[in-house]
Amino acid sequence: MFGLPNRAYDLSPELEFVGLKGVWVRNPLMEVVWFKRDLRTFDHAPLTNAAAAGEVLALYVVEPDYWLLPDTSARQWLFIKDCLNSLRSELEALGLSLTIRVGDMVAVLEALHNERGICQLHSHQETGNMWTFKRDKAVKHWCVDRGIRWREERQNGVIRGLKSRDDWSKRWDEFMSRPKIVPPKMILPADAMPSDRIPDPEELCTNSLACNEIQPGGRPAGFKLLESFLMGRGASYQKGMSSPNTAFSSCSRLSTHLSYGTLSIREVFQASMGRVKKLKESGAVRQGEWLKSLGAFQSRLHWHCHFIQKLESAPQFEVENAHPSYIGIRSESAPKKDHIEAWINGRTGFPFIDACMRALRSAGWINFRARAMLQSFASYHLWIHWRFSGVLLAQLFTDYEPGIHWNQVQMQSGTTGVNLARIYNPVKQGRDQDPNGEFVKRWIPELKRLPNELIHEPWLMTAMEQKLHGCVIGKNYPTPIVDHIKAAQEARAKIYQVRKTRGWIESRDAILEKHGSRKGKS
Numbered sequence: 094m095f096g097l098p099n100r101a102y103d104l105s106p107e108l109e110f111v112g113l114k115g116v117w118v119r120n121p122l123m124e125v126v127w128f129k130r131d132l133r134t135f136d137h138a139p140l141t142n143a144a145a146a147g148e149v150l151a152l153y154v155v156e157p158d159y160w161l162l163p164d165t166s167a168r169q170w171l172f173i174k175d176c177l178n179s180l181r182s183e184l185e186a187l188g189l190s191l192t193i194r195v196g197d198m199v200a201v202l203e204a205l206h207n208e209r210g211i212c213q214l215h216s217h218q219e220t221g222n223m224w225t226f227k228r229d230k231a232v233k234h235w236c237v238d239r240g241i242r243w244r245e246e247r248q249n250g251v252i253r254g255l256k257s258r259d260d261w262s263k264r265w266d267e268f269m270s271r272p273k274i275v276p277p278k279m280i281l282p283a284d285a286m287p288s289d290r291i292p293d294p295e296e297l298c299t300n301s302l303a304c305n306e307i308q309p310g311g312r313p314a315g316f317k318l319l320e321s322f323l324m325g326r327g328a329s330y331q332k333g334m335s336s337p338n339t340a341f342s343s344c345s346r347l348s349t350h351l352s353y354g355t356l357s358i359r360e361v362f363q364a365s366m367g368r369v370k371k372l373k374e375s376g377a378v379r380q381g382e383w384l385k386s387l388g389a390f391q392s393r394l395h396w397h398c399h400f401i402q403k404l405e406s407a408p409q410f411e412v413e414n415a416h417p418s419y420i421g422i423r424s425e426s427a428p429k430k431d432h433i434e435a436w437i438n439g440r441t442g443f444p445f446i447d448a449c450m451r452a453l454r455s456a457g458w459i460n461f462r463a464r465a466m467l468q469s470f471a472s473y474h475l476w477i478h479w480r481f482s483g484v485l486l487a488q489l490f491t492d493y494e495p496g497i498h499w500n501q502v503q504m505q506s507g508t509t510g511v512n513l514a515r516i517y518n519p520v521k522q523g524r525d526q527d528p529n530g531e532f533v534k535r536w537i538p539e540l541k542r543l544p545n546e547l548i549h550e551p552w553l554m555t556a557m558e559q560k561l562h563g564c565v566i567g568k569n570y571p572t573p574i575v576d577h578i579k580a581a582q583e584a585r586a587k588i589y590q591v592r593k594t595r596g597w598i599e600s601r602d603a604i605l606e607k608h609g610s611r612k613g614k615s
């Protein structure tokens with residue numbers, strides 16, 4: 094007689110009861126872990142669940158149709174490529190190999206199921222763009238059709254099927270303070286499956302968008318950033334985050350790692366809490382500055398999930414105005430080609446705007462204030478529909494995170510109805526954030542000989558000054574593409590006019606009720 098294992102104690106995946114014959118044999122089906130925007134093994138519930146359930150296949154699917162989308166680009170893929178190589182090493186240390194498949198997700202699942210049989214599919218919940226939302230629905234249907242359970246786990250403070258925002262913050266705190274999930278030391282692998290090569294960006298991406306200072310991906314690179322931030326750079330976070338002269342080193346630069354999940358947001362939050370505790374205990378030098386900075390940093394980790402929650406609850410925010418009264422205020426047909434091209438190429442004639450855009454093009458990253466100003470300039474001064482400008486910015490951001498991105502894009506365009514219209518004056522921003530013109534001169538060499546008082550308004554130079562400083566406006570550097578004062582006044586009037594329309598207040602209240610932070614921040 095075969096001794097029957099006690100399932101309560103023995104989680105061994107090797108034996109499965111096979112009905113009619115009444116014997117226990119090895120379960121031939123695989124537990125598939127689908128890695129998405131969670132490219133790590135630590136604090137990874139789906140991997141740990143799968144390991145407890147059976148033989149594991151670690152899967153990453155490169156979906157060519159995704160990489161044809163206008164909000165994707167080669168710089169994002171290059172980062173992911175690094176992450177996949179790093180994930181492969183992490184998995185090998187646990188006894189697993191990483192299976193890469195290139196193709197449509199449902200077709201890949203069908204092929205794997207036919208090749209070897211899938212018992213359960215494990216992944217994190219994803220709040221992506223409309224394309225990944227639809228893809229996940231197709232996967233769900235496929236799983237239901239095949240009788241395969243798809244276990245999706247939370248990986249951040251975002252709650253699927255959220256009914257009310259009332260206790261959202263409390264639930265965020267509760268999730269972030271839970272113990273991190275440590276994977277087992279060794280995981281039983283499923284039989285090796287053929288794996289595809291990781292494609293190069295030129296084989297995959299429509300938008301090549303070369304990046305001169307590409308941010309390295311992978312967990313070791315993420316850790317290095319986290320450590321250098323918490324142990325050194327972070328002290329000046331609060332003071333340094335607004336100016337692009339300081340933000341590149343004062344900000345954590347963790348966004349891309351959080352977007353692709355090489356670090357879990359919970360481990361980042363807990364590491365920062367640990368650092369706060371140490372600072373308080375040690376009475377360190379610059380303690381006050383440190384504590385303010387880390388408090389500000391932790392708020393932003395909170396915002397990270399707060400914004401993604403909005404897209405989770407309202408996926409249409411990627412394509413539709415959040416507040417319906419703003420529908421139609423900006424044309425949905427293609428914007429003026431010369432305006433959008435000048436903006437995206439850093440040739441508007443406004444030095445601080447152009448310097449920020451050129452820096453972003455080169456680095457794949459720019460700080461929050463610069464992002465807000467760039468978006469606001471396109472939406473207000475150029476009166477371009479945010480869909481056009483938002484897609485172009487998404488391509489440029491290595492850290493593209495749809496939930497944060499589309500909500501911020503709408504916020505900086507005045508279409509949420511719940512935020513005051515923030516129209517950045519490009520000259521004032523330049524003077525405030527780059528008073529000596531250092532940043533402008535670095536990114537716009539055409540202006541490098543201009544004195545400080547002219548650097549943010551080079552169009553004020555006389556013909557003589559232009560000659561003297563080696564920059565003829567309209568020839569070496571563009572004439573401003575709009576009158577920024579007049580454009581801002583007109584935009585403000587149009588945006589505020591909408592507030593007077595019937596139903597505006599009711600729609601605003603409904604948005605606040607569904608999506609508003611209960612802390613008075615939205």
Ligand SMILES: Cc1cc2nc3c(=O)[nH]c(=O)nc-3n(C[C@H](O)[C@H](O)[C@H](O)COP(=O)(O)OP(=O)(O)OC[C@H]3O[C@@H](n4cnc5c(N)ncnc54)[C@H](O)[C@@H]3O)c2cc1C
Pocket residue numbers: 334344345346347348349351352390393394396397398400459460461462464465468490492493494495497498499501502505
């Ligand atoms: C128009 C626009 C588009 C944006 N698009 C994105 C995007 O696609 N991906 C993205 O990660 N961020 C986006 N942001 C938010 C913000 O600019 C970046 O998160 C931040 O600059 C990233 O740098 P960091 O990692 O050094 O951030 P830090 O300042 O060090 O903050 C730590 C983390 O908190 C989160 N965070 C910071 N600021 C915000 C914010 N305002 N809202 C929500 N979360 C925040 C990020 O995850 C960030 O990594 C956008 C902002 C604007 C105005």
